Amino acid sequence: MKALIREDLHKIKLVEKPAPQIIDSRDAIVKVTLSSICTSDLHIINGAVPNAIKGTTLGHEFVGEIVELGSAVKNLSVGDRVSANCETFCGECYFCKHGFINNCTNGGWKLGCSIDGCQAEYVRVPFADTGLTKIPDSLSYENALFVGDILSSGYFGAELCEIKQGDTVAVIGCGPVGICTMQCARAMGAKKIIGIDINTSRLELVKNNGYADITINPDSQNVLSAVKEATDSRGADCVVEAAGGKDTFRTAWQIARPNAVVAIVAMYEENQILPLPQMYGKNLIFKTGGVDATHCAKLLKMIENKEISTDILISKYFDFKDIEKAYSYFADKNNNCLKIALKYD
Ligand SMILES: [Zn+2]
Ligand SMILES: [Zn+2]
Numbered sequence: 001m002k003a004l005i006r007e008d009l010h011k012i013k014l015v016e017k018p019a020p021q022i023i024d025s026r027d028a029i030v031k032v033t034l035s036s037i038c039t040s041d042l043h044i045i046n047g048a049v050p051n052a053i054k055g056t057t058l059g060h061e062f063v064g065e066i067v068e069l070g071s072a073v074k075n076l077s078v079g080d081r082v083s084a085n086c087e088t089f090c091g092e093c094y095f096c097k098h099g100f101i102n103n104c105t106n107g108g109w110k111l112g113c114s115i116d117g118c119q120a121e122y123v124r125v126p127f128a129d130t131g132l133t134k135i136p137d138s139l140s141y142e143n144a145l146f147v148g149d150i151l152s153s154g155y156f157g158a159e160l161c162e163i164k165q166g167d168t169v170a171v172i173g174c175g176p177v178g179i180c181t182m183q184c185a186r187a188m189g190a191k192k193i194i195g196i197d198i199n200t201s202r203l204e205l206v207k208n209n210g211y212a213d214i215t216i217n218p219d220s221q222n223v224l225s226a227v228k229e230a231t232d233s234r235g236a237d238c239v240v241e242a243a244g245g246k247d248t249f250r251t252a253w254q255i256a257r258p259n260a261v262v263a264i265v266a267m268y269e270e271n272q273i274l275p276l277p278q279m280y281g282k283n284l285i286f287k288t289g290g291v292d293a294t295h296c297a298k299l300l301k302m303i304e305n306k307e308i309s310t311d312i313l314i315s316k317y318f319d320f321k322d323i324e325k326a327y328s329y330f331a332d333k334n335n336n337c338l339k340i341a342l343k344y345d
Contacts, residue, residue, distance in 0.1 A: 154180020
């Protein structure tokens, strides 16, 4: 079968690989029907992920059909249409039992990083009974494509904020994760959502689709005053930092009202400064996180109930055979691409 690998630093290649086989009783083999490219894939290619193994098939965001199952997987059947969790987790260790699957002692981010991922025709999914979720009949593969990664991350950001009915939630970063956070925040009861980004087309998109009620562009506006104006001078009740820019962490705690929750789901390339003397008395609650993606079934239900939708994130489709072109397109900032969907025959 065809599989996309990181051949070397900054170099990817579509190669021939043998189709995967069941090696553990909790495995499943999934025929990939749609997959996507994640910014983390770019991090791997650029050598920024220490655990990534050269030659591994890339990709961890996908949906497909189960074609083979290990004997211990009892909650799924061959032929099921499934959405995959970006994280591999056993469901049995201390962390899994507490819902902290990101720190599963037997798992973690493996697919497309240290074991062959989904940018291939078939993929072996370990711990398939925890990592795959059946897609409801009423939903298409497109509808479910982002459930296990981007949508889970967006939900996680909103969940960390402990949103209460009527809250004002500020979301820094109106990219795929920010868009998902806004929709989940709304579903959790947020009344006013403020979208912050320097990309004008993303600001327009979140405004025009009703994800954000107010948008702020730090390039042309004073973010602090704009947020104060929108919140009776208090500041936002909750802030989700999903941008990871040079000064977005500072913005996040500055625009928060006293006693707010500031949730950091962004990944930074540099250390950030937490100026405790300056923020003394503001009594903020900081939460950070790599997603504990434990709500896939619930998210599929929310999509089914039309509370949220990620269809808008697909900016462009490519055939899987053109995946190298798809990577260039996705990586080129001029294309203003939210997400790519790769189609398989
Ligand atoms: Zn990802
Ligand atoms: Zn575990």
